Amino acid sequence: MTSNADLLLDDFLAFSLKGETPSITQGTTRSGVRWTWQSHGIALFEPAHAPTHSVLASAGIHGDETAPIEMLSRLVADIANGRAPLAARMLVILGNIDAMRGGTRYINDDLNRLFSGRYKSLPQSHEAPRAAELEAQALQFFDGATHAKWHIDMHTAIRASVFEQFALLPHTGAPLARAMFDWLRDARLQAVLLHKEKSNTFVHFTAQHANALACTLELGKVRPFGENDLARFAASDAALRRLIADEALKEQAPLRVFTVVAQIDKQSEHFVLNVASDVPNFTAFPSGTELAHDGAYRYRVSHDEERIVFPNPRVKPGLRAGLMVIDTTDATFASLA
Known part of the structure; x- marks a missing residue:
């Protein structure tokens, strides 16, 4: 008999939108990857051997930013069936699921402005409990890790852009990391924006409180589910797959930097x-x-x-x-x- 846990791995997006609890919450794939359902829209994947690093990959912090959500769901399926090799521990997060169901950016408040404890000032907000949960999940995931820690948070922009695909780096006061810029060039991002002040975004929280190499990716424009041409974001998808597989970088594309x-x-x-x-x-x-x-x-x-x-x-x-x-x-x- 097929359990609903099969859908969790085969179509993580569809399973998360259903809002069900899987009949089986952990297991091992044929390729030896251990998986654990942590919560709605949150799953942990661990390689068969000692991990080389830890990668948190998130999408859907804004519910209408569908392309990276679909990319991440496809990546979960490929990890499960062995098409995407895994050398790192990986936590996959789909952020604002209720907003995703409604095709809206958020229900009451922008989830990406509620981290680093700001949700406490909006206790009645629909998004406040989710912000608290995502903070806890991220800290638990990175806790005790002595190897490299990464957070790739994928978004899309509301409007068109001179640079269609670009990244944003949070400001924590720490020196900029060449490893991050090398990865952004491998992902063929066209530009990167450097913040100069602290903020309440998810990536600022993980960079500040978990010492993760964290970035926000802006990949194209907001579109409804099913209307995205994911081939346009193949370079970022491939770079993320190389990151979790601990494979050598391939691209060193030009990158403009703005502050x-x-x-x-x-x-x-x-x-x-x-x-x-x-x-x-x-x-x-x-x-x-x-x-x-x-x-x-x-x-x-x-x-x-x-x-x-x-x-x-x-x-x-x-x-x-x-x-x-x-x-x-x-x-x-x-x-x-």
């Missing part, structure tokens, strides 16, 4: 962002351009050129409505040890 120089915050419902709804991420603006105002507040470009990333005037007051970045490619690569 955040300012954040545009929405202070009230009177906020105005002077950026058209179809302006792509990383669009450049010259010095003196007024990009936003909110009462007495004005944001004007102060560098020779600044680019805007994640412009979104529809966020709640008090949240980020855009990031302003400048090119720091040469200086960044020169600083890597």
Whole structure:
């Protein structure tokens, strides 16, 4: 008799959306990989031999960002049937499952703004318990690991981008790691954005509290389930598979580096962002351009050129409505040890 645990491994996305508890919560695949269902949308995979490193791979922190969710579900199936070799411990997380079911970004609050304990200030939020659970699962996974620790959190952007596939690195004060930049180049990311302040994102939490090499990937645009061309993200998928298999890097593609120089915050419902709804991420603006105002507040470009990333005037007051970045490619690569 087939158990519903078979669906867990064959189609992790479908199983997670059903919201069931598997009849069997752990087992071993034919290739010797040990698997454990941890919670809804969370599964642990351990290789047959001593692991070389630990990799947390997450997607769906925003429920409507479907392409990386589908990629990760396919990877789970390939680990289970032996098509994806596993040398690392791996924790797979599908984040906001309720939002995924509804095809929405979130139910009450942006889950990716609730980590590092910020969920405690929003106890009535639908997302608060999930943020607490994901923090606990991540810390448990990385606890005691003496080898390299990685967290790859995969997203998609709301709007088009000058660089369709790019990454964001959290700021913890630690030196930048060449290993991360080498992996991003292997994944053929076109650009990477460096934060200069701490935040409440999932990757900042794992970097700060678990000392993980952590990055956010932005892969294409938001689309409904079933409407993604996953072949467009084959390079990132292949790089993740090489990472968990402990295989040598293959690509060293060019990579532009940008550093955040300012954040545009929405202070009230009177906020105005002077950026058209179809302006792509990383669009450049010259010095003196007024990009936003909110009462007495004005944001004007102060560098020779600044680019805007994640412009979104529809966020709640008090949240980020855009990031302003400048090119720091040469200086960044020169600083890597």
